[in-house]
Structure formats: C-alpha cells, structure tokens
Amino acid sequence: MKSARRVAALFAAITLVGVGGLAHAGQTQAMQSGQADGQQRLAQVPVETYHYGMKLDIARVLSISDTSQVCAVVPSVMHYEDSKGELRALEYLIHGGGCSDN
Numbered sequence: 491m492k493s494a495r496r497v498a499a500l501f502a503a504i505t506l507v508g509v510g511g512l513a514h515a516g517q518t519q520a521m522q523s524g525q526a527d528g529q530q531r532l533a534q535v536p537v538e539t540y541h542y543g544m545k546l547d548i549a550r551v552l553s554i555s556d557t558s559q560v561c562a563v564v565p566s567v568m569h570y571e572d573s574k575g576e577l578r579a580l581e582y583l584i585h586g587g588g589c590s591d592n
Contacts, residue, residue: 502545531577536579537581538579552569552571559586559588561588566581567580568582
C-alpha cells in the first residue's frame, strides 16, 4: 500500500513539474515578445538632450544604455515614464564603466 502511494505521489510531482515547465516556457516566450514590442515603442520616442538644471519628471526608468564596456565619456540614453505615464527619452553624458586600473 505504501509503495502505491509513493508511486502516485511521484507521478503527481512529475506531472506538476512538467506542467510548471510548460507554463514557464510560455511565460518566457510572452515576455520576449513583449520586450520586442516595448523596444519598438521606445525606439519611436523622441530623444531630448539633458542640460544642467533641467527639471526632470522621472516616475519609472525603463532602460539605460549599456556603457559598461567603454572607458570614456560617452552619450547614454535613458528611457523612462513620467508621472503622467508618458514615455520619454533623455540623452546625457556619462563616463563609461569599462575602465580598469590593471
């Protein structure tokens, strides 16, 4: 009787893992599709250039250019939502993080 219960429990666990894996795969695919749509939307947002003293209304940062491999002052673009939920893009200068003391 104990072995039948163990087999049933094992079967149930395998089934749950399989279903969970399928659900995760579907979610990952949906996220990737959503990211592609989001990147296309961000690409259409006009980029404003930052100047000192500029008033900013940043409610949520969506993306920032990767400057981790550059060892220089380079332009970076930040995409964000303002407090009204509107998409915005801001270009500013930043010192890249790719410098090494080695």
